[in-house]
Amino acid sequence: xxxxxxxxxxxxxxxxxxxxxxxxxxxxxxxxxxxxxxxxxxxxxxxxxxxxxxxxxxxxxxxxxxxxxxxxxxxxxxxxxxxxxxxxxxxxxxxxxxxxxxxxxxxxxxxxxxxxxxxxxxxxxxxxxxxxxxxxxxxxxxxxxxxxxxxxxxxxxxxxxxxxxxxxxxxxxxxxxxxxxxxxxxxxxxxxxxxxxxxxxxxxxxxxxxxxxxxxxxxxxxxxxxxxxxxxxxxxxxxxxxxxxxxxxxxxxxxxxxxxxxxxxxxxxxxxxxxxxxxxxxxxxxxxxxx
Ligand code: NAY
Numbered sequence: 001x002x003x004x005x006x007x008x009x010x011x012x013x014x015x016x017x018x019x020x021x022x023x024x025x026x027x028x029x030x031x032x033x034x035x036x037x038x039x040x041x042x043x044x045x046x047x048x049x050x051x052x053x054x055x056x057x058x059x060x061x062x063x064x065x066x067x068x069x070x071x072x073x074x075x076x077x078x079x080x081x082x083x084x085x086x087x088x089x090x091x092x093x094x095x096x097x098x099x100x101x102x103x104x105x106x107x108x109x110x111x112x113x114x115x116x117x118x119x120x121x122x123x124x125x126x127x128x129x130x131x132x133x134x135x136x137x138x139x140x141x142x143x144x145x146x147x148x149x150x151x152x153x154x155x156x157x158x159x160x161x162x163x164x165x166x167x168x169x170x171x172x173x174x175x176x177x178x179x180x181x182x183x184x185x186x187x188x189x190x191x192x193x194x195x196x197x198x199x200x201x202x203x204x205x206x207x208x209x210x211x212x213x214x215x216x217x218x219x220x221x222x223x224x225x226x227x228x229x230x231x232x233x234x235x236x237x238x239x240x241x242x243x244x245x246x247x248x249x250x251x252x253x254x255x256x257x258x259x260x261x262x263x264x265x266x267x268x269x270x271x272x273x274x275x276x277x278x279x280x281x282x283x284x285x286x287x288x289x290x291x
Pocket of ligand 1: 009010043044045046047077139164186187188189203204205206240244248
């Protein structure tokens with residue numbers, strides 16, 4: 001199966017008491033399924049996965065799969081710092097209608113490269129589904145070299161890489177050296193540049209509120225319209241700058257609530273609510289139809 005395309009990294013809506021809000025989750029999934037995107041990346045950083053219990057993560061995967069339409073490609077993020085927990089999540093996702101799994105490199109404890117490779121092989125085996133390796137040096141703390149990424153891409157069952165890094169030279173090298181693999185751009189701020197460097201698509205949090213713009217950026221790059229792609233990326237980045245200022249996850253939930261897609265904007269602590277100053281900035285962008 002070809003996984004290339006654009007995927008929204010889904011959010012997990014919570015009630016004030018931090019329990020998962022099922023209605024909001026279903027509504028957000030439905031909204032994303034009607035957005036023209038190719039699929040959903042479920043249960044990743046954007047979904048506050050590492051603030052949730054394993055049971056809650058499995059529940060989120062289930063609720064999303066139930067609410068999604070059949071035309072969407074579903075990727076379940078099952079990454080954790082413990083192989084055992086990742087295997088539990090992978091086994092659960094393996095029994096659900098997800099086409100692939102993905103896992104961020106384990107963080108916090110230093111992990112040797114041979115341990116990392118074994119981690120991925122064990123998780124793939126637990127799911128029995130194709131794996132998308134998730135490289136995110138800034139948050140995961142593991143700075144993989146191009147050679148190491150190539151080795152990970154050669155593990156049995158690995159079909160793709162989610163490259164959340166601003167290193168566009170590495171993006172070009174990895175896509176050139178692995179033409180048969182799918183490589184996703186992970187930072188929305190550089191979707192146009194990532195695609196120029198060879199990425200076959202993107203996975204992003206801000207796609208939840210600017211799907212059409214991301215689709216248009218990809219179309220502009222694929223039709224060699226660099227000027228149009230730059231203009232659209234600049235528009236996207238005005239919004240992304242405001243979200244980064246507000247806190248990306250609380251900011252996205254705030255916008256989705258203002259637009260009536262979800263009713264509750266709460267995050268899991270320690271993530272906070274958006275300040276009045278950032279609300280004003282986001283309100284102005286909503287009023288100007290930027291999102
Ligand atoms: C995930 O696992 O949910 C993602 O990685 C989605 C990709 C996002 N990265 C992170 C770390 O949240 O969309 C990006 C990111 O929010 C965006 O580029 C703004 O910085």
